[in-house]
Amino acid sequence: MDYVESLFNTNFLEYASYVIRDRAIPDVEDGLKPVQRRILHSLFEMDDGKFHKVANVVGYCMKYHPHGDASIGNALTVLANKSLFIDKQGNFGNLFTGDEASAPRYIECRITEFAKDILFNPHITRYVPSYDGRNKEPVVFRAKLPVVLLIGAEGIAVGMSTKILPHNIREIIEAEKDCLSGKSFTLYPDFQTGGLIDVSDYQDGKGKVLVRAKLDTSDDKRIVIRELPFGSTTESLIASIEAASKSGKVKISEINDYTAEQVEIELKLPRGVYAPDVVDALYAFTDCEQSISCNLLVIQDNLPVQTSVTEVIKTHAKQLTALLKDELLYEQEMLTDRLHLRTLERIFIEERIYKKIETMKTAESVIKAVIKGFEPFKAELIREVTEDDVDRLLKIPIRRISLYDIQKNRAEVQEISARLKEIARLLKNLKKYALSVLDGILAKLPPEVTARKTEITGFTKVDVKEAVNRDLSLRYDEATGYLGTAVTTGKEILKVSPYDRIFILRKSGVYTVMDVPDRLFVDTGMWYCGFAEKEVLSQILFTVIYKDEKTQYPYIKRARVESYILNRDYLFVPDTATVLYAGTAENFEFTVQYTPKPRTKKTEARFKTADYPEKGLKAQGVRLAEREAEAAAPVTKKNSKK
Numbered sequence: 001m002d003y004v005e006s007l008f009n010t011n012f013l014e015y016a017s018y019v020i021r022d023r024a025i026p027d028v029e030d031g032l033k034p035v036q037r038r039i040l041h042s043l044f045e046m047d048d049g050k051f052h053k054v055a056n057v058v059g060y061c062m063k064y065h066p067h068g069d070a071s072i073g074n075a076l077t078v079l080a081n082k083s084l085f086i087d088k089q090g091n092f093g094n095l096f097t098g099d100e101a102s103a104p105r106y107i108e109c110r111i112t113e114f115a116k117d118i119l120f121n122p123h124i125t126r127y128v129p130s131y132d133g134r135n136k137e138p139v140v141f142r143a144k145l146p147v148v149l150l151i152g153a154e155g156i157a158v159g160m161s162t163k164i165l166p167h168n169i170r171e172i173i174e175a176e177k178d179c180l181s182g183k184s185f186t187l188y189p190d191f192q193t194g195g196l197i198d199v200s201d202y203q204d205g206k207g208k209v210l211v212r213a214k215l216d217t218s219d220d221k222r223i224v225i226r227e228l229p230f231g232s233t234t235e236s237l238i239a240s241i242e243a244a245s246k247s248g249k250v251k252i253s254e255i256n257d258y259t260a261e262q263v264e265i266e267l268k269l270p271r272g273v274y275a276p277d278v279v280d281a282l283y284a285f286t287d288c289e290q291s292i293s294c295n296l297l298v299i300q301d302n303l304p305v306q307t308s309v310t311e312v313i314k315t316h317a318k319q320l321t322a323l324l325k326d327e328l329l330y331e332q333e334m335l336t337d338r339l340h341l342r343t344l345e346r347i348f349i350e351e352r353i354y355k356k357i358e359t360m361k362t363a364e365s366v367i368k369a370v371i372k373g374f375e376p377f378k379a380e381l382i383r384e385v386t387e388d389d390v391d392r393l394l395k396i397p398i399r400r401i402s403l404y405d406i407q408k409n410r411a412e413v414q415e416i417s418a419r420l421k422e423i424a425r426l427l428k429n430l431k432k433y434a435l436s437v438l439d440g441i442l443a444k445l446p447p448e449v450t451a452r453k454t455e456i457t458g459f460t461k462v463d464v465k466e467a468v469n470r471d472l473s474l475r476y477d478e479a480t481g482y483l484g485t486a487v488t489t490g491k492e493i494l495k496v497s498p499y500d501r502i503f504i505l506r507k508s509g510v511y512t513v514m515d516v517p518d519r520l521f522v523d524t525g526m527w528y529c530g531f532a533e534k535e536v537l538s539q540i541l542f543t544v545i546y547k548d549e550k551t552q553y554p555y556i557k558r559a560r561v562e563s564y565i566l567n568r569d570y571l572f573v574p575d576t577a578t579v580l581y582a583g584t585a586e587n588f589e590f591t592v593q594y595t596p597k598p599r600t601k602k603t604e605a606r607f608k609t610a611d612y613p614e615k616g617l618k619a620q621g622v623r624l625a626e627r628e629a630e631a632a633a634p635v636t637k638k639n640s641k642k
Contacts, residue, residue: 015158016157016158016159019157019158020157020158020160020299020304021299021302021304022034023035023155023157024155024156024157024161024162025153025155025157025160025162025297025298025299025304026148026153026155026162026164026298026299027140027148027298027299027300028146028148028298028299028300028305028307028312028315029140029141029142029143029300029319030119030140030141030142030143030147031143031146031147031148031149031150031151031153032140032141032147033075033153033155034065035065035067035071035072035075036075036079037137037138037140037141038061038064038065038072038137039057039061039065039072039075039076039079040079040085040086040111040115040119040141041064041137041138042057042060042061042064043057043086043109043110043111043115044111044116044120045060046060047110047111047116049110050110051087051089051108051109051110052108052109052110053104053105053107053108054073054076054077054104054105054107054108054109055103055104055105057076057109058072058073058076058104061076063130063132063134063135064130064131064135064137066131066132069104073104076109077092077093077101079151080092080109081093081095082151082166082192083192083449084112084114084115084150084151084169084449085111085112085114085115085118085119086109086110086111086112086115087109087110087111087112088107088108088109089107089108089109090102090106090107090108091106091107092107095192095193095233096193096228096233096234096259096262096263097233097234097235097259098233098234098235098236113444114444114445117144117441117444118143118144118145118147118441119141119142119143119144119147120141121142121323121327123327123330124142124323124326124327124330125138125139125140125141125142126138126139126140127139142319142323142326143316143319144320144323144437144438144441145169145172145173145176145316145441146172146176146312146313146315146316148164148298148312149164149166149167149172149187149309149312149313150166150167150169150172151166152164152165152166152167152189157304160297160304161295161297162295162296162297162298163292163293163294163295163296164205164294164295164296164297164298165189165191165205165209165230165292165294166189166190166191166192167187167188167189167190167309168190168450168452168453169445169449169450170442170445170450170451170452171187171188171190171452172187172313173438173441173442175187175313176313176316176317176320176438177435177438177439179313179314179317180317180320180321180431180434180435180438181431181435185310185313187309187310187313188202188456189202189209189230189454190452190453190454191211191230191453191454192453193227193228193229193230193232193263193453193454194214194226194227194228194263194453194454194455195211195212195213195214195227195228195229195230195454195455196211196212196213196214196227196229196454196455196457196459197209197210197211197212197230197454197455197456197457198210198211198212198456198457198458198459199456200458202294203294204308204309204310205294205296205307205308205309205312206294206295206296206306206308207293207294208291208292208293208294209291209292209294210289210290210291210292210459211229211230211231211289211290211291211292211454212229212283212288212289212290212459213225213226213227213228213229213232213237213282213287213288213289214226214227214455215279215282215288217275217276217279219275220274220275220276221268221269221274221275222266222267222268222269222275223266223267223269223275223278223279223282224264224265224266224267225237225263225264225265225267225288226262226263226264227263227453228263229287229288229289229290230290230292230454231290231292232287232290234257234259234263234265236287237265237286237287237288238255238257238265240285240286240287240288241255241267241282241286241287241288242255243286244281244282244285244286247285247498248471248472249281249284249285249498250278250281250282250285250286251269251270251273251277251278251281252267252268252269252270252278253268253269253270254266254267254268255267255268256268267282296308296309296312298312300315317434320434320437320438321430321431321434324426324430324433324434324437325427325430328423328426328427328433329427331419331423332420332423332424332427335416335419335420335423336382336420338416339382339413339416339417339420340381340382340383340389341389341392342409342412342413342416343380343381343382343413344374344381344385344389344393345393345396345409346406346409346410346413347374347377347380348370348373348374348393348396349396349401349404350406351373351377353370353373353374354393354401356369356370356372356373357369357370357394366390366394367387367390370385370390370393370394371385371390469497470495470496470497470500471495471497472485472495472496472497472498472516473485473492473495473496474492474493474494474495474496474502474516474529475487475488475489475490475491475492475493476490476491476493476522476526476529477489477490478490478491478524478525478526479524480521480524481521481522481523481524481526482519482520482521482522483504483517483519483520483521483522483526483529484516484517484518484519484520485516485517485518485519486518486519487519493529494529494530494531496516496531497516498516500515500516500531500532501513501514501515501516501531501532501533501566502514502515502516502529502530502531502532503528503529503530503531503532503537503561504522504526504528504529505526505527505528505529505542505572505582506522506523506525506526506527507523507524507525507526507527507579508523508579509544509546509571509572509573509577509579509582510569510570510571510572511561511569511570511572512567512568512569512570513532513537513564513565513566513567513568514532514566514567515566515567527579527582527583528542528582528583528584532564534562534563537560537561537562538560538561538562539560540560540561540584541558541559541560541584541586541614542558542559542560542561542572542582542583542584543556543557543558543582543583543584543585543588543609544556544557544558544572544573544579544581544582544621545579545580545581545582545590545592545624545632546573546574546577546578546579546580546621547577547578547580547628547629548574548576548577549576549577549578550576551628552595552628552629553623553624553625553626553627553628553629554580554592554623554624554625554627554629554632555573555577555620555621555622555623555624556607556609556612556621556622556624557572557573557615557619557620557621557622558609558612558613558614558615559572559614559615559616559617559619560614560617561617570617572617573621574620580592580629580631580632581631581632581633581634583634585609585634586609587608587609587610588608588609588634588635589606589607589608589609589634589635590606590607590609590632590633590634590635591604591605591606591607591632591633591635592604592605592607592624592625592629592631592632593629593630593631593632593633594625594627594628594629594630595627595628595629595630605624605625606635607624
């Protein structure tokens with residue numbers, strides 16, 4: 001046991017931590033899981049402007065990702081179908097139909113310019129050794145946009161999961177601009193498949209949304225599905241419609257799928273059925289409407305954190321200014337070094353400092369001579385002359401010295417100086433610079449990429465009870481005691497749907513609320529069967545006339561059923577009593593027949609239910625007479641005349 005406990009406390013916890021941080025949950029900084037990050041890093045390294053076989057990319061990526069080619073290939077296909085970071089060539093599957101991609105050896109891909117602009121900057125990215133120590137990979141990309149909101153994410157880790165919905169890129173950029181400007185903003189999901197969305201319960205990425213297919217009902221005799229709800233394919237959607245049609249929940253005569261580049265599923269309706277009659281049923285009983293719960297869980301500062309859309313935007317707004325600052329500082333450092341070298345180069349050649357080394361015998365004396373030669377020009381230098389500077393000057397070819405263009409050098413120096421001034425200005429106005437960078441990113445994107453595809457609207461989730469037609473026959477066979485929709489004998493007592501609940505009062509006085517049965521034995525002599533909606537059932541006043549087992553005296557009990565537990569049996573009368581009559585009329589007259597006895601002429605008595613108060617279900621009945629009863633029955637009009 002000690003070994004097991006040690007194994008659990010160390011290995012399992014390490015495994016759980018690994019799955020959470022390195023497998024299933026995306027990092028908030030670049031919005032990518034490790035396998036996605038390694039794929040893009042591989043494409044960056046392989047990039048030569050041409051397409052690469054996906055199989056080659058997968059093989060290259062395996063030196064960073066140790067979990068096999070299948071996981072890499074699947075992740076690459078999914079990421080490529082986001083149509084943002086990877087250009088595709090060949091069959092990468094169909095987003096609408098759910099068709100799988102061709103084998104990796106038949107399809108090709110390459111990194112997009114958008115990905116290079118948004119993610120890739122090796123000079124300010126931190127790298128760590130790969131799993132085998134042979135290569136280096138980025139810890140995270142320093143992304144200019146919140147990729148986690150752009151492409152979404154879904155993953156299951158140990159004890160936690162994430163479900164992040166994708167958003168529109170234009171709206172993300174505008175939200176980040178608003179955040180930088182101190183304005184309020186709101187973001188809602190947007191899906192490649194289009195459709196409709198109700199965001200009333202989105203809760204900033206921590207609630208849920210309702211999504212629907214977009215239906216064309218312009219023709220009363222057919223319905224055409226033009227856009228899919230998120231998470232569905234034409235195959236899954238058609239399967240759900242066929243299942244609903246077979247069960248009688250949706251009336252469809254024919255389904256035709258014409259989907260190619262655009263979704264087009266035609267539903268033909270049978271005679272006497274029109275499009276408005278079927279729409280609610282499609283939303284209620286098929287995948288045309290779905291509820292999606294969100295859980296915005298990300299890795300932040302190497303820990304899993306549940307956050308919100310607003311917080312992600314705020315985090316990335318700060319990240320963007322910090323990233324741009326580091327880019328500018330790096331460029332400033334590179335330009336400053338370049339300006340220093342061009343200045344050294346000009347002085348070295350113009351002032352013929354190279355002539356001073358002709359008589360020098362040792363390397364040390366050469367270096368000292370060059371450094372001494374720059375002393376009169378210290379005021380023109382950016383910084384002190386180092387031995388590395390001298391080494392670079394001494395490597396200038398004679399041909400270049402002889403053909404040196406002073407004007408070209410001065411123009412380059414002026415250009416560098418102007419850029420350094422621009423960088424200094426930008427460093428003082430980082431927020432303004434960040435806004436211009438975001439505008440630049442947006443300007444490069446084509447309209448078809450930035451256009452919202454999913455229509456935001458409001459709709460109420462369809463109640464299946466309201467959408468379904470009550471067209472099933474609920475029959476009761478008095479002779480056999482069976483009740484249900486599969487019973488073919490006896491008489492029809494109700495028209496029901498599969499989603500109805502019914503109330504039955506048996507001969508014994510036991511009542512039950514249950515789902516509509518296929519075939520159920522309820523005994524002969526059932527007193528009552530009706531719908532069990534609470535608002536309907538509570539309006540019915542039950543009158544039960546029964547006799548006590550010991551005394552045989554008749555009793556009356558009047559009560560309403562206002563609460564119940566489904567599929568649980570309740571006693572309306574004492575379990576030792578025998579029910580003589582049960583009815584649902586408010587007020588009526590009834591007779592009780594007594595057991596005949598010697599010297600007793602009266603064998604029947606008449607009563608009015610109005611004379612007896614309504615009581616609770618747990619109350620005892622009221623005794624009608626101190627005589628043994630045999631039967632009870634309501635007084636009909638015919639009997640009343642007599």
